[in-house]
Amino acid sequence: xxxxxxxxxxxxxxxxxPPGHIRTPYYxxxxxxxxxxxxxxxxxxxxxxxGREGLPKKRLYRVRFKQKEVWSDYQGDPADTxxxxxxxxxxxxxxxxxxSGANR
Amino acid sequence: MKPDNTAFSSAKEPGxxxxxxxxxxxxxxxxxxxxxxxxxxxxVVLGYALGPKAAKVMRTDENRRAxxxxxxxxxxxxxxxxxxxxxxxxxxxxxxxxxxQELEARMAQIAKRIAEEGR
Numbered sequence: 001x002x003x004x005x006x007x008x009x010x011x012x013x014x015x016x017x018p019p020g021h022i023r024t025p026y027y028x029x030x031x032x033x034x035x036x037x038x039x040x041x042x043x044x045x046x047x048x049x050x051g052r053e054g055l056p057k058k059r060l061y062r063v064r065f066k067q068k069e070v071w072s073d074y075q076g077d078p079a080d081t082x083x084x085x086x087x088x089x090x091x092x093x094x095x096x097x098x099x100s101g102a103n104r
Numbered sequence: 105m106k107p108d109n110t111a112f113s114s115a116k117e118p119g120x121x122x123x124x125x126x127x128x129x130x131x132x133x134x135x136x137x138x139x140x141x142x143x144x145x146x147x148v149v150l151g152y153a154l155g156p157k158a159a160k161v162m163r164t165d166e167n168r169r170a171x172x173x174x175x176x177x178x179x180x181x182x183x184x185x186x187x188x189x190x191x192x193x194x195x196x197x198x199x200x201x202x203x204x205q206e207l208e209a210r211m212a213q214i215a216k217r218i219a220e221e222g223r
Contacts, residue, residue: 017119021169026120027127049169051199071127 002088005061009035011091013063021049024090032094033065036083044087059088106131110176122176144185150192162195170194 005011015030023045039062043054067080074080107128154162170191171179182190197204217223 019119021165021172025126026124029119045165045168048163048165051163051166054165 002059003093004059005035005038005088005091007035007037010094011035011061011063012094013086014090014092016090020046022046024086025084027070028065028084028086029090031065031070033063033084036062036064039085042087046087060085061088061091062086063091105129106180109180121172122179123172141185147185147189147192151188154192154196161199161201162192166195167191170198 010032011034012032013024013029017029039060041057041059044056044058045054047054062083063086064081064083066078067076067082068074068078070082107125107130109122109125109128151162151164151167153159156163167188168191171187174187174190174194178190179187193207196202197207202210
């Protein structure tokens with residue numbers, strides 16, 4: 001059902017703000033990054049948090065973001081990056097070429 | 105100044121939990137390394153003992169969820185290990201492993217024993 005991404009694929013994190021226990025940090029929602037690796041499949045923590053089984057498992061990706069694109073006032077090296085582990089249902093291919101994070 | 109997480113879940117930032125403070129202005133990090141207190145170590149061991157590889161009573165995810173539900177005032181008052189043990193208390197009460205009255209009675213019993221026997 002869900003597309004499987006490969007290292008190097010460009011993805012955007014959903015801007016969703018659902019209620020409940022979620023592991024996608026607020027600061028990275030809506031940002032665009034690149035798949036660094038496929039970490040494998042894990043029981044879904046959004047379900048496990050409520051004592052459910054967390055099935056079907058969700059694929060977890062390590063996604064690499066440019067610090068300058070995550071923090072508008074970033075003063076460090078433009079090449080600096082931050083890696084965030086994000087579950088598949090939070091990721092999609094960008095719809096447009098608009099610069100990342102414009103909606104935050 | 106500590107990061108102001110008291111106004112989250114507002115119209116301005118509806119999806120941001122009070123625990124989710126990444127990127128906010130905060131205080132300098134205290135880098136002094138202190139020895140963990142015995143009860144803090146015990147609280148970590150308790151987490152493993154209750155976990156999926158042992159008693160299968162509480163997962164880390166449930167404990168995290170309970171930390172996010174205790175309310176910002178309590179959350180901000182507690183330290184890291186205190187949040188963990190308070191969340192554990194809440195999850196075990198939810199699951200009906202004991203009642204609040206039973207827990208209070210047991211704590212009073214232990215406090216009395218320590219007062220009388222020193223341990």
